[in-house]
Every structure is written in structure tokens, then in C-alpha cells.
Amino acid sequence: MLDPDAPSTLIARMGEAARGAAATLAISSDARRAAALARAADALRAARARILDANAVDVARADAAGLAPAMLDRLRLDDARVEGIAAAVAAVAALHDPLGQVIDTATRPNGLVLSRVRVPIGVIGIVYESRPNVTADAAALCVRAGNAAILRGGTEAIESNRAIHAAFTDGLVAAGLPAEAVQLVPTTDRAAVGAMLAADAHIDLIIPRGGKSLVARVQAEARVPVLAHLDGINHVYVDASADADMARAIVLDAKMRRTGICGAMETLLIDRDFARPPMLVAALQQAGCEVRGDQALRALVPGTAAAEPADWDTEYLDAICSVALVGGVDEALAHVARHGSGHTDAIVASNPRVAEHFLARCDSAIVLWNASTQFADGGEFGLGAEIGIATGRLHARGPVALEGLTTYKWIGRGSGQVRG
Structure with missing residues (x-):
């Protein structure tokens, strides 16, 4: 019975x-x-x-x-x-x-x-x-x-x-x-x-x-x-060609606007040839974000906490950000492919050739150029409310x-x- x-x-x-x-x-x-x-x-x-x-x-x-x-x-x-x-x-x-x-x-x-x-x-x-x-x-x-x-x-x-x-x-x-x-x-x-x-x-x-x-x-x-709606291990890559003021505004919004949502940036990747990596790190820290850097970043910005291997695969949903220096767009793409969750990733760049390369090669549900990852939202896409951000490849993807x-x-x- x-x-x-x-x-x-x-x-x-x-x-x-x-x-x-x-x-x-x-x-x-x-x-x-x-x-x-x-x-x-x-x-x-x-x-x-x-x-x-x-x-x-x-x-x-x-x-x-x-x-x-x-x-x-x-x-x-x-x-x-x-x-x-x-x-x-x-x-x-x-x-x-x-x-x-x-x-x-x-x-x-x-x-x-x-x-x-x-x-x-x-x-x-x-x-x-x-x-x-x-x-x-x-x-x-x-x-x-x-x-x-x-x-x-x-x-x-x-x-x-x-x-x-x-x-x-x-x-x-x-x-x-x-x-x-x-x-x-x-x-x-x-x-x-x-x-x-x-x-x-x-x-x-x-x-x-x-x-x-x-x-x-x-x-x-x-x-x-x-x-499935999986983790939002989202990246912002700041290219060497990026406008510094734009990069600062996007990075701060992507991480700190709301840290507990799936569209928040969790990892910042900065081209080694970008002119002002310390400025981006300082902006995050001044906004109350804990920065954990790789060895190259820590050499450039002394006193930065060390990132552990697990940091690159962590959705913090908090005021914490892992930061790495990379050797150009392809190295950034390789990092995203290795550690990302296929949710939302962005490039900040003034060079359209580099930006289009990133947009074409980054295999995430949402890929953005010169915009914050926090736009990963059905309402912002003009879809009204969303039921989630799908990170798979079948039936529906994105919002x-x-x-x-x-x-x-x-x-x-x-x-x-x-x-x-």
C-alpha cells in the first residue's frame, strides 16, 4: 500500500x-x-x-x-x-x-x-x-x-x-x-x-x-x-590594447556590483603588456575585494596574497578575486578553457581584431566585448525574467x-x- x-x-x-x-x-x-x-x-x-x-x-x-x-x-x-x-x-x-x-x-x-x-x-x-x-x-x-x-x-x-x-x-x-x-x-x-x-x-x-x-x-x-545551470567561474581579460579607464570601470562592476550572483567575475586576466595592472589591483582592493595573485602578478604588485591552484577553479560568490598575468589573448583563452565553467567571459580591448578573435574562440554561453559580465541576465538581454543561464550545448544556452x-x-x- x-x-x-x-x-x-x-x-x-x-x-x-x-x-x-x-x-x-x-x-x-x-x-x-x-x-x-x-x-x-x-x-x-x-x-x-x-x-x-x-x-x-x-x-x-x-x-x-x-x-x-x-x-x-x-x-x-x-x-x-x-x-x-x-x-x-x-x-x-x-x-x-x-x-x-x-x-x-x-x-x-x-x-x-x-x-x-x-x-x-x-x-x-x-x-x-x-x-x-x-x-x-x-x-x-x-x-x-x-x-x-x-x-x-x-x-x-x-x-x-x-x-x-x-x-x-x-x-x-x-x-x-x-x-x-x-x-x-x-x-x-x-x-x-x-x-x-x-x-x-x-x-x-x-x-x-x-x-x-x-x-x-x-x-x-x-x-x-x-x-543545467552550472557555476559562474567568469573571467575578464584585459588586453594590452584596452583603455585603462574603461578596464577599471568594467573590472570593478564585474566583480563588485553584486558579488553573490552567477554573473560576477571571479578571475581577472591581465595582458603582461597592459600598461597599468597595479591600478586594476588597487581599484579592486580599495573597493573591499581580496585579491589573490599568481607569481607574476605578485612580483609586480608586492604584498598581494598568493593564489592557490584551487582559486582558479573557484566560484567565490564573495568579494574575492583571483588575478593572473597572461601573455596575450591566446594564453587568456587557454586559461578560460582550462578553468572556466562556460558561463560568461569578457574581453576589454580597443583592438577589434583581438576582440573578434576572443569572441570567436571563447566557447562560453555568453561572450562579451567591452562590457561587464554582470550583464549575464535575461532582463538585460531583453528576454524578461530568466529561469537560469544554461551552460550546456543542447536545447538552450545562455539566458x-x-x-x-x-x-x-x-x-x-x-x-x-x-x-x-
């Missing part, structure tokens, strides 16, 4: 409800889904006080438990961040509907007309940590693309996630869409994650958003296809927004053709 309280039973029950809601969403109109998100944004604003009260409980617990400062920053909400969450949902409502888009059409010699048309994936499971805004972002993107969502947030954000989910659901129901279109796993039992990963009969795609250990577990255990949450089907229109 099945245990009605077992995580596997819970996820199966939620999956069945989600499958029914996904069928409703798939045939719902663009106007209905957009209206639901607009109402959800209004409901989030109306629930601001409840959301902040719930978040205060989470932050107090996490602080008492010794959660790292960068993770606390991800967890903490204030009036501006709640408004940002609501605004992101409203922005998704205003995006162009991807469903029904004809990707391409071909007429075969026998007259059969074949088209590839965008359709929802179905039921998407999202497993995430710390950041309560993911609850609304993921829900909005899934619904807008016609998918049902099963959300499993981190234990540290449980009260915040519940308050955000409740408000979001109010908006869905007010617009006539099923509440089951977005479900939040109610338990903090880690076994619920395992149940989601095994629920290939109920969930069509799993998206993990969190630290390396979470993503590794999902990839190792999942029987459901996974769209995953509406199009990345769809698949396609073939539609054939004939006039009596038979193969015979």
Missing part, C-alpha cells in the same frame, strides 16, 4: 495535477496567459507586507544558522526587491507569445507541406536554492510559455517562497487559469527532490538552480532530462527565457498523399 505522505506519492499527485493544468495552458490564449501574469504582478505588489514578513523569518533563521553573507544577500528581500519581482512578472506578461510560432516550412516534391511549430514542453520541475525571486520568475516564464511548473525551493527560503507562491496563484485564479499550473512542493524533506528527479512519468524537464553540489546531484540522479521553455512539433498538411 502506498504511503500517502511519502515524497514519491506527493510528487506523483502533484505531477498528475500539473499534467492536467499543462493541457489547459497549452490551449489557452495568449491574452489569457498574459492577463494572468499581469494579475499575478498586481497580487505580488498587494502582498508586499506579507512577503517581507515571511522573508524576515527566513533571514533570521538563516543568519542564526551561519549562512554565508553572499547567500544571505540572495535570500534577503526589501521593498525594492519585491517591486523588482513584481515588475519582472509584469515584463514577462508583455513579451511576445512564442507558442504557435512557425520555425520553418518546406513543401516536399509530393506536395506535402511540413512545418515546425513551437509548443510547450509540458511540466517543468525547478529545484533551486536561496533566491526567493526564482519562485516568481520561474512561475511566470513557465506559464507564459504554456507550461505547468512544480517548484522546489531551498529550505532557507521556505516562508518567502510560500508567500510569493500564494500571491502568484491568486493572480492565476483571478484570470481563470488553474491554480495547479504552478505548485510549490510543501515539504522541506530532501527526499522530495529525489522524487522529482525520478518522476519521469510526470515531469518533462528538470532545471536546477543552485550551487555545484545541487547541480551535481540532479545530473547524477535524474531520470528526467536536465537543463533561458520563453523560447528556451518550448519545444516544437512537426505539422504536415497534405492533399491525399500516400507512400504506396
